[in-house]
Amino acid sequence: MNAQLQTPSACPIAPPSTQEPLIGKSLEELRSLVKDMGEPAFRADQLHQWLYVHCVRNFDDMSNLKKSFRDKLAETHQVGSLSIAEKQVSQDGTTKYLFRLPDGKVVESVLMYFEERGTYALCLSTQVGCAVNCGFCATGKLGFMRNLSVAEIVEQYVYAQADSGKEVRNIVFMGQGEPMLNYDTVLQAIHILNKSAEVGMRHITISTSGIVPRIYDLAKEDMQLTLAISLHAPDNATREAIMPLNKKWPLEELMPALHHYVSTTGKRLTIEYILLAGVNDQPGHAHDLGKLLQGLKCNVNLIPYNPIGDAYGYKRPSGNAIHRFKDIVTAYGKKVTVRVERGVDIAAACGQLANKVQPV
Ligand code: SF4
Incomplete structure (x- = not known):
């Protein structure tokens, strides 16, 4: 592997302080x-x-x-309260930052370059750990520790922007934590990123596992951002097996919330669907997904699973299974993309952020 690891001595470090950032x-x-x-x-x-x-x-x-x-x-x-605990640069240029927070806890952000568009996107964290505990996610295994503050969220952006020397114009709230469970803080951070750092609202995406009440709240906010939903299954039984939160907000509640969001905001949703071999990647799942999404203004983003060793027992589907799934959902009239994973060699891909450096 050619991934480069920069230890703290190679990175600018802000000294720990209790002063207000x-x-x-x-x-x-x-x-x-x-x-x-x-x-x-x-x-x-x-x-x-x-x-x-x-x-x-x-x-x-x-x-x-x-x-x-x-x-x-x-x-x-x-000036800021984060220090850098570790920085890793992938073979594909993806950079993973591990930030140390003032209380010693750590959290990760990932800076990705999209060659085809010539743009940079930064994946930000909103919580330390996560309570949602999706079965395929390394962050979920950490459990919930605490919410990040507005300053801690915004500083991830400011730091990555300064460190990379690149113009980072796209932000996705898809890192560690469920943004909708730190709702008010995330919205305040978005306003600062939009007004002060001048990141266009249309270039900001919030990704949620499906916290239904907050989807109704966000519909009222009149913000031009993109909402992405981690759906990951077209039926309750499959979804519940990989996302325990489906017990609380099953598809009968989630889908009306999504239709309400689209009809209120006029915005097109992104439906995220992680493909797990033998779990949710069969032709029947693809047909059920196509039917479930009929009449919903959305694009579908398929994410072939990245195994984290054998940790969670899930496997990546074959290339054939991925293409078959894509073709079936496309036949239902949806625009379907397959996500090109970034930073796989530094465990920076979706669901892999696990704070490898332990708190001091
Ligand atoms: S996928 Fe997102 S919501 Fe689910 S456990 Fe991981 S961080 Fe939490």
């Missing part, structure tokens, strides 16, 4: 802070630029702020 604050919040410090309002605009346009990691780099102001800020605040 500035990253994650809106321009309005920075204006209020600056006013309380007796500084003119334009200082907030300068600060905002350093945080979200130049993505600097320390006060000394904020060269147009007078030293006395920087020193005063540093007494009560830090």
Whole structure:
């Protein structure tokens, strides 16, 4: 394997601190802070630029702020609160960042390059661990530890943007955690990413395992983002076997919520479907999926499973099984894509994020 591992000594590290991070604050919040410090309002605009346009990691780099102001800020605040515990670069250029949080816990983000479109996309985490416990997912095996804060979510983006030197214009909330179980915080983070970091709302995707009440809530928000649903099975029995949350919100509840979302927002959904050999990849499953999705404005994204050793007992379907499944669902009038996995050699693919470095 040619995957490159960068140890912390090779990466910029912010020292641990209990001071409040500035990253994650809106321009309005920075204006209020600056006013309380007796500084003119334009200082907030300068600060905002350093945080979200130049993505600097320390006060000394904020060269147009007078030293006395920087020193005063540093007494009560830090630029960001994450430090890098590990960085791995895949053979295909995918970069996995393992961030250490102020309380010592760790969380991962993945930066992917899509050659055909010439764009970068960043997969962000929203929780440490996850309570949903999908059967094929490494994060689910960690259990739920805690929600991330607005600052911790936004800083994953700011860090990756600065470290890569690339223009990262696409964000997917598809990393560790269920974003809809940290709903208010994720929405606040999206507003900062959109307004301050200027990531277009149409370039932001929230992926959910199907937290039905939050789908109705999101429909009311009038946001132009994309909603992706991890469906993974066309019937309750199969879905429940791989996604225990289906007991709480079975398809009879999930599907009406999806129809409501589309009719309220006019937006096309993305249906995510992980293909597990012999579990949900048979022709009958494909026909049932085609029928289930009839009348729903959506595209289907098939994700051939990446085995994590033999850990969970699932296997990747053959190429023939994948194409057969795709053809059947396509015949029901759906646009179906097969996801090209990124970062397989560094375990950065969907469902593989497992915080390999343990908390200190
Ligand atoms: S797939 Fe997503 S929702 Fe399911 S356990 Fe993993 S992180 Fe949680």
